Amino acid sequence: xxxxxxxxxxxxxxxxxxxxxxxxxxxxxxxxxxxxxxxxxxxxxxxxxxxxxxxxxxxxxxxxxxxxxxxxxxxxxxxxxxxxxxxxxxxxxxxxxxxxxxxxxxxxxxxxxxxxxxxxxxxxxxxxxxxxxxxxxxxxxxxxxxxxxxxxxxxxxxxxxxxxxxxxxxxxxxxxxxxxxxxxxxxxxxxxxxxxxxxxxxxxxxxxxxxxxxxxxxxxxxxxxxxxxxxxxxxxxxx
Amino acid sequence: xxxxxxxxxxxxxxxxxxxxxxxxxxxxxxxxxxxxxxxxxxxxxxxxxxxxxxxxxxxxxxxxxxxxxxxxxxxxxxxxxxxxxxxxxxxxxxxxxxxxxxxxxxxxxxxxxxxxxxxxxxxxxxxxxxxxxxxxxxxxxxxxxxxxxxxxxxxxxxxxxxxxxxxxxxxxxxxxxxxxxxxxxxxxxxxxxxxxxxxxxxxxxxxxxxxxxxxxxxxxxxxxxxxxxxxxxxxxxxxxxxxxxxxxxxxxxxxxxxxxxxxx
Numbered sequence: 001x002x003x004x005x006x007x008x009x010x011x012x013x014x015x016x017x018x019x020x021x022x023x024x025x026x027x028x029x030x031x032x033x034x035x036x037x038x039x040x041x042x043x044x045x046x047x048x049x050x051x052x053x054x055x056x057x058x059x060x061x062x063x064x065x066x067x068x069x070x071x072x073x074x075x076x077x078x079x080x081x082x083x084x085x086x087x088x089x090x091x092x093x094x095x096x097x098x099x100x101x102x103x104x105x106x107x108x109x110x111x112x113x114x115x116x117x118x119x120x121x122x123x124x125x126x127x128x129x130x131x132x133x134x135x136x137x138x139x140x141x142x143x144x145x146x147x148x149x150x151x152x153x154x155x156x157x158x159x160x161x162x163x164x165x166x167x168x169x170x171x172x173x174x175x176x177x178x179x180x181x182x183x184x185x186x187x188x189x190x191x192x193x194x195x196x197x198x199x200x201x202x203x204x205x206x207x208x209x210x211x212x213x214x215x216x217x218x219x220x221x222x223x224x225x226x227x228x229x230x231x232x233x234x235x236x237x238x239x
Numbered sequence: 240x241x242x243x244x245x246x247x248x249x250x251x252x253x254x255x256x257x258x259x260x261x262x263x264x265x266x267x268x269x270x271x272x273x274x275x276x277x278x279x280x281x282x283x284x285x286x287x288x289x290x291x292x293x294x295x296x297x298x299x300x301x302x303x304x305x306x307x308x309x310x311x312x313x314x315x316x317x318x319x320x321x322x323x324x325x326x327x328x329x330x331x332x333x334x335x336x337x338x339x340x341x342x343x344x345x346x347x348x349x350x351x352x353x354x355x356x357x358x359x360x361x362x363x364x365x366x367x368x369x370x371x372x373x374x375x376x377x378x379x380x381x382x383x384x385x386x387x388x389x390x391x392x393x394x395x396x397x398x399x400x401x402x403x404x405x406x407x408x409x410x411x412x413x414x415x416x417x418x419x420x421x422x423x424x425x426x427x428x429x430x431x432x433x434x435x436x437x438x439x440x441x442x443x444x445x446x447x448x449x450x451x452x453x454x455x456x457x458x459x460x461x462x463x464x465x466x467x468x469x470x471x472x473x474x475x476x477x478x479x480x481x482x483x484x485x486x487x488x489x490x491x492x493x494x495x496x497x498x499x500x501x502x503x
Binding site for chain 1: 304305306335336337338339340341343344366369370386390391393394396397398400433435
């Protein structure tokens with residue numbers, strides 16, 4: 001790549017190779033790339049793109065906005081080439097294919113991340129508003145692997161399946177079958193309640209009390225409520 | 240429009256994803272559909288083995304992605320079923336050798352040429368799984384009538400929801416009617432009670448399946464096999480035919496009735 005040129009675009013057998021200067025300011029570079037692409041937008045549309053950023057460490061948010069920039073123009077970012085372990089890790093966590101142009105990156109302090117939970121929305125709250133509010137209304141079935149955290153109350157309009165988890169500082173109401181794990185009063189309040197139309201959780205916690213479900217095979221399905229009485233969790237009919 | 244892209248996945252390993260992929264694909268091709276099977280289980284490829292195409296592999300999907308060959312060169316045509324093709328996985332690499340974007344790219348190129356693209360997903364929920372579902376229009380979730388498989392299927396359904404995919408249809412594999420009757424195995428109702436998903440097929444446990452896979456001749460070609468028939472029915476349901484679920488009790492019941500008749 002020409003030293004003074006910030007962005008070079010080349011056609012290869014596999015698609016487009018876009019090389020970005022490793023040293024210039026990122027914002028300027030992406031702006032220039034966008035301008036260049038827009039000049040010939042119809043020509044590039046549908047192309048598979050390889051990005052080479054040299055030694056520049058590109059954090060995940062920058063790479064993801066670059067990917068979006070290309071996608072808006074109908075291009076598919078397929079491969080990221082870099083010497084920087086940070087860039088490779090960002091690419092990996094965005095599910096992009098990577099090619100390390102430098103083998104010494106393994107000695108870098110940042111080991112490339114494997115695919116990890118970052119992209120797995122399973123553990124994040126369903127909605128950012130769920131954090132720090134008075135309560136959360138979840139209008140869906142919580143499936144295995146899903147966790148809902150709330151500093152208030154949680155109402156689920158659906159089932160809570162085995163392997164799903166609700167952690168709330170307040171009460172938990174399940175309008176459906178409760179078969180997962182619930183921790184109500186998670187910040188220590190043991191005056192909270194947990195109720196469900198069909199109460200059969202793997203495990204139920206209220207403040208620092210824990211019970212597991214008895215293995216009954218022919219339970220009667222009836223709405224029940226659980227709370228703490230005399231230092232023990234008790235379950236009664238919900239009337 | 241082009242092909243319908245169907246991904247076969249499960250979360251848990253060993254429940255019969257590859258067997259399901261192979262049999263549904265063969266059954267569809269026998270119903271005059273142009274079908275390409277895409278093995279996304281890079282590093283642990285099997286689909287070529289159960290369809291008897293192992294020794295015909297020259298190029299694989301990673302060769303395509305990395306530009307060592309074009310897509311056409313990686314397509315293996317099945318000799319017995321000329322409308323059935325396979326793109327094999329690589330055995331020497333791992334899941335990170337391709338990305339969801341690559342899968343979208345490959346599938347987009349296959350779509351105009353076929354009626355169905357059937358993708359065999361690896362077990363797990365990591366990159367390989369995301370590769371396999373990225374291009375999917377429809378998802379078939381294979382599960383077994385046991386708690387751990389159902390638990391994993393549930394997790395998969397949740398992840399599909401997070402990807403804004405259609406909810407998918409359920410294939411219950413390796414069901415043993417006798418054990419269900421005795422209450423020793425989950426029934427189809429027990430499974431749908433948790434997963435709340437439509438069933439597209441129930442495949443009974445069948446002694447013909449393993450020898451068929453071993454010899455590379457999918458069990459759906461065996462007229463005596465109930466599992467084979469069940470896979471054929473799934474293929475027909477995929478084509479929109481209204482095929483009622485097999486009554487797995489039927490045969491013994493019929494015999495018993497005969498015996499009763501003779502015994503007076």
